[in-house]
Structures are given as structure tokens and as C-alpha cells.
Amino acid sequence: MVQVTGLRKKFGHRIVLCDVNFEFSTGEVVGLVGPNGAGKTTIMKELLGLLVADAGNVQILGQPVSVTTHTVVTQQVGALIERPAIYPFLSGWQHLQLMTNSVEQMMWVVQALQMTGYIHQPAKRYSLGMKQKLGIAMALVGRPQLVILDEPMNGLDPQSVKRLRELIGQLAGEGTTFLISSHILSELEKVIDTVILVDQGQVRLQRTMAQLQESARQSLVIQTTENARALQILLQADYPVIQRGTDLIVTASVALTPLLRRLFAADVQISKVDQQREDLETVLLRLLAEGKA
Known part of the structure; x- marks a missing residue:
């Protein structure tokens, strides 16, 4: 055309x-x-x-x-x-x-x-x-x-x-x-x-x-009643996690069940779990920044 x-x-x-x-x-x-x-x-x-x-x-x-x-x-x-x-x-x-x-x-x-x-x-x-x-x-x-x-x-x-x-x-x-x-x-x-x-x-x-x-990254959003302690537990277990406001963001695709078991074993109460995928704007900006565009 x-x-x-x-x-x-x-x-x-x-x-x-x-x-x-x-x-x-x-x-x-x-x-x-x-x-x-x-x-x-x-x-x-x-x-x-x-x-x-x-x-x-x-x-x-x-x-x-x-x-x-x-x-x-x-x-x-x-x-x-x-x-x-x-x-x-x-x-x-x-x-x-x-x-x-x-x-x-x-x-x-x-x-x-x-x-x-x-x-x-x-x-x-x-x-x-x-x-x-x-x-x-x-x-x-x-x-x-x-x-x-x-x-x-x-x-x-x-x-x-x-x-x-x-x-x-x-x-x-x-x-x-x-x-x-x-x-x-x-x-x-x-x-x-x-x-x-x-x-x-x-x-x-x-x-x-x-x-x-296909190139959009997924992340896991978690809220707990003890975010500071949950953050340390996940970091010690080598999860790629950051805190953003009241959310803990796991910045890579990971198996959910083992992660939750680790927090449950430490008596951390979980109030929210959500999966997010990068939108078009985020993907394009990342590809530009990485020199892949």
C-alpha cells in the first residue's frame, strides 16, 4: 500500500x-x-x-x-x-x-x-x-x-x-x-x-x-502489612525487587508460589498481589534507552 x-x-x-x-x-x-x-x-x-x-x-x-x-x-x-x-x-x-x-x-x-x-x-x-x-x-x-x-x-x-x-x-x-x-x-x-x-x-x-x-516485561506488584521486612526477605532470597510507595515491585517474571511461601513462612501478611505488563509507551521508551530501536 x-x-x-x-x-x-x-x-x-x-x-x-x-x-x-x-x-x-x-x-x-x-x-x-x-x-x-x-x-x-x-x-x-x-x-x-x-x-x-x-x-x-x-x-x-x-x-x-x-x-x-x-x-x-x-x-x-x-x-x-x-x-x-x-x-x-x-x-x-x-x-x-x-x-x-x-x-x-x-x-x-x-x-x-x-x-x-x-x-x-x-x-x-x-x-x-x-x-x-x-x-x-x-x-x-x-x-x-x-x-x-x-x-x-x-x-x-x-x-x-x-x-x-x-x-x-x-x-x-x-x-x-x-x-x-x-x-x-x-x-x-x-x-x-x-x-x-x-x-x-x-x-x-x-x-x-x-x-x-512479546518484548514487554512483566512485573509482580505486592503489598504487605510489613513492607520493610518483606523487602529484606525477598532481597536476601535474590529476588529482583524494589519498593515504590506502598508497593513492592518484583521486576522480572518469577514463579509466584515459591515467593509467596517464603513470605508466609516469615509470617508476613499479604494484602495484594497483582501482575502488570509494560504498556506500549514504556516498551518503546525502554527500547530507545537500550539502543534496540
């Missing part, structure tokens, strides 16, 4: 993208993540042919994309970049009419995003979340093969975020490909198949969520 090779971009003397390479296939939901200023939005604009690259090339569906050749290819692409382009005196319905002539498709996206109650009101009356939904609707209404969404969850309430996740999953199952940039990694990891991590204008990592989940 998308292939990016050797992409470079400078603004003045500032290097924004440096030899960016990645590719992904039809039907994938790809998360583009990284710190502010990493180059994520620039990559998305390059994919849409909105910026002139200094070097490298972009292909969508096997066709080159550039400022001069993007029109035909990007008819198969829907996008929301940075913020929705909204005309305040047009209604939401009129905005959708700018994107398609199909009333059926317009009705579909309005119902899918639960916009029926206000779609015919002027956009100047819309809240931040309503404008965000309209921007997403404009990206989806033409049922494009590729959808590029830049921070789509901004301004959405929890119910709307959940509905958007479900809709992305549904459309991906039907063959739509998504590239989504978001700082809300806890939500992003619920929907994406692949992560592309960008930092300082370079792709540091591209892995599937399954691969990242």
Missing part, C-alpha cells in the same frame, strides 16, 4: 527528515509515534504530496506521489492533518458534500460517528469535539483505500474515542489501510497492528504489536 524510501526534508538549515524508510500493506492499521518535532506530520504531508521532498520517494499503490503527481493517487486517500479545514458558515452536511456526491456514503459516516443531531447546523456552532468528528468524517466519507489521521482523538470524549476505535477496526477488517499519529498511546495500542517510531527525523523502529507485546 505505502512505500517510503530515503525520504529527506529540510526547512532552512533544520533537518526534519533524514533517510526515512518504511512500508506497510493493505488492511494494516499503522501507528506513527514519536515526540513533538520528530517529523511525524511532515511524513504525513509528504505522503499526501503536500511538500516537496529534498530526496527520496513515496509510492502509494505502486504509484509515485509528489507535489506534481499526487492528484490521481491521493483520490484513493482520505486525510485529517493537524486540524480540520472547516468553513464556519457551512453546515457539517455541506462539508461532506464537498468530498462526495454520494448521499448514501454521507448518511453512513454521519451515523457511524453519531453526528446526526448536529450535522445540519453551521460549523461555527460546533464544539472542539464536534469539529474533530467532522474532520474525521471528511476523511472517511469517500471510503478511501488509505486513511491518514493526525491526532484524531484530540478533543473527543471517551465514548467518541471508543466509537472511533471500533470504526477503524471495522474498516480495516474490510480492507481499508490506516496510518494514525497520536500521543495517546494507551488508546492507539488498542487498535494498531504495527508501530513506526520516529525520533529526530529518523525511523528508529518498525515492529508489529505482537512483537512489542
Whole structure:
């Protein structure tokens, strides 16, 4: 679906993208993540042919994309970049009419995003979340093969975020490909198949969520009535354990039963035992710090 090779971009003397390479296939939901200023939005604009690259090339569906050749290819692409382009005196319905002539498709996206109650009101009356939904609707209404969404969850309430996740999953199952940039990694990891991590204008990592989940570390969280004594008992038994607030954290996968028996044998009363797995943000930060990304 998308292939990016050797992409470079400078603004003045500032290097924004440096030899960016990645590719992904039809039907994938790809998360583009990284710190502010990493180059994520620039990559998305390059994919849409909105910026002139200094070097490298972009292909969508096997066709080159550039400022001069993007029109035909990007008819198969829907996008929301940075913020929705909204005309305040047009209604939401009129905005959708700018994107398609199909009333059926317009009705579909309005119902899918639960916009029926206000779609015919002027956009100047819309809240931040309503404008965000309209921007997403404009990206989806033409049922494009590729959808590029830049921070789509901004301004959405929890119910709307959940509905958007479900809709992305549904459309991906039907063959739509998504590239989504978001700082809300806890939500992003619920929907994406692949992560592309960008930092300082370079792709540091591209892995599937399954691969990242395999590399996620598990820890054991224990609370006792005598944490200081329990800590010493476990340290003396060579368990990798630290104290954090009222919790004792065993920082590696260990057999639970022998550990609990050791504490019980010392008459330590246990009030809580819980297993935790690193989330996406923690895994990515650790891989960066370890130089594995």
C-alpha cells in the first residue's frame, strides 16, 4: 500500500527528515509515534504530496506521489492533518458534500460517528469535539483505500474515542489501510497492528504489536502489612525487587508460589498481589534507552 524510501526534508538549515524508510500493506492499521518535532506530520504531508521532498520517494499503490503527481493517487486517500479545514458558515452536511456526491456514503459516516443531531447546523456552532468528528468524517466519507489521521482523538470524549476505535477496526477488517499519529498511546495500542517510531527525523523502529507485546516485561506488584521486612526477605532470597510507595515491585517474571511461601513462612501478611505488563509507551521508551530501536 505505502512505500517510503530515503525520504529527506529540510526547512532552512533544520533537518526534519533524514533517510526515512518504511512500508506497510493493505488492511494494516499503522501507528506513527514519536515526540513533538520528530517529523511525524511532515511524513504525513509528504505522503499526501503536500511538500516537496529534498530526496527520496513515496509510492502509494505502486504509484509515485509528489507535489506534481499526487492528484490521481491521493483520490484513493482520505486525510485529517493537524486540524480540520472547516468553513464556519457551512453546515457539517455541506462539508461532506464537498468530498462526495454520494448521499448514501454521507448518511453512513454521519451515523457511524453519531453526528446526526448536529450535522445540519453551521460549523461555527460546533464544539472542539464536534469539529474533530467532522474532520474525521471528511476523511472517511469517500471510503478511501488509505486513511491518514493526525491526532484524531484530540478533543473527543471517551465514548467518541471508543466509537472511533471500533470504526477503524471495522474498516480495516474490510480492507481499508490506516496510518494514525497520536500521543495517546494507551488508546492507539488498542487498535494498531504495527508501530513506526520516529525520533529526530529518523525511523528508529518498525515492529508489529505482537512483537512489542512479546518484548514487554512483566512485573509482580505486592503489598504487605510489613513492607520493610518483606523487602529484606525477598532481597536476601535474590529476588529482583524494589519498593515504590506502598508497593513492592518484583521486576522480572518469577514463579509466584515459591515467593509467596517464603513470605508466609516469615509470617508476613499479604494484602495484594497483582501482575502488570509494560504498556506500549514504556516498551518503546525502554527500547530507545537500550539502543534496540
